[in-house]
Amino acid sequence: ILNVEQSPQSLHVQEGDSTNFTCSFPSSNFYALHWYRWETAKSPEALFVMTLNGDEKKKGRISATLNTKEGYSYLYIKGSQPEDSATYLCAFMGDSNYQLIWGAGTKLIIKP
Amino acid sequence: DAGITQSPRHKVTETGTPVTLRCHQTENHRYMYWYRQDPGHGLRLIHYSYGVKDTDKGEVSDGYSVSRSKTEDFLLTLESATSSQTSVYFCAISESQGTGNEKLFFGSGTQLSVL
Numbered sequence: 001i002l003n004v005e006q007s008p009q010s011l012h013v014q015e016g017d018s019t020n021f022t023c024s025f026p027s028s029n030f031y032a033l034h035w036y037r038w039e040t041a042k043s044p045e046a047l048f049v050m051t052l053n054g055d056e057k058k059k060g061r062i063s064a065t066l067n068t069k070e071g072y073s074y075l076y077i078k079g080s081q082p083e084d085s086a087t088y089l090c091a092f093m094g095d096s097n098y099q100l101i102w103g104a105g106t107k108l109i110i111k112p
Numbered sequence: 113d114a115g116i117t118q119s120p121r122h123k124v125t126e127t128g129t130p131v132t133l134r135c136h137q138t139e140n141h142r143y144m145y146w147y148r149q150d151p152g153h154g155l156r157l158i159h160y161s162y163g164v165k166d167t168d169k170g171e172v173s174d175g176y177s178v179s180r181s182k183t184e185d186f187l188l189t190l191e192s193a194t195s196s197q198t199s200v201y202f203c204a205i206s207e208s209q210g211t212g213n214e215k216l217f218f219g220s221g222t223q224l225s226v227l
Contacts, residue, residue, distance in 0.1 A: 004154065034215065043202070044155075046215035089154070098209045099170070100216070102154030 023090030135203030
């Protein structure tokens, strides 16, 4: 059974501080790793799709790294702002059926 | 926002009744998905479609059926709703699959309560 784990489950961060959280996934049959941001009362929105070991992607103050050999990805947020409050989802795609297996998410709350 | 519309947005129904949820897209994307989202769980795939009349089961397909008679519409049917099917249902679309760039676009979700 393929398992995708995200930690921590929830995180409170002071406005202006930087933070990061983890997505762990199977290290075999890797094809892609997705990150999505899901704000309350909205739909999940794609942040990054990562496919190469060692890949690093950036979008504004948010960046992500990927280690396919050990099966983890980190999402970093620099200088957290209230609008960063959301649940961040990661999803693993294997090369057997190209379906996404989702983690349960990290809920980030930014304290003003 | 990607052109994805889910209907209804909210529904309350009774155990044993049939329920159909509709997903409509204006993006002409080939792949469409139905997920359910429950507290403490990641999104779980119910069924997906890779073209008109081409569908396949996901990891939690029991009790659900789907149909795709047109590119733009993907219907999810609960033949006889049960309380365990109370959930938030999301439709998603993607342009491709297996190309390495197939990010998903999501609808707004349907909150279904089965009493």
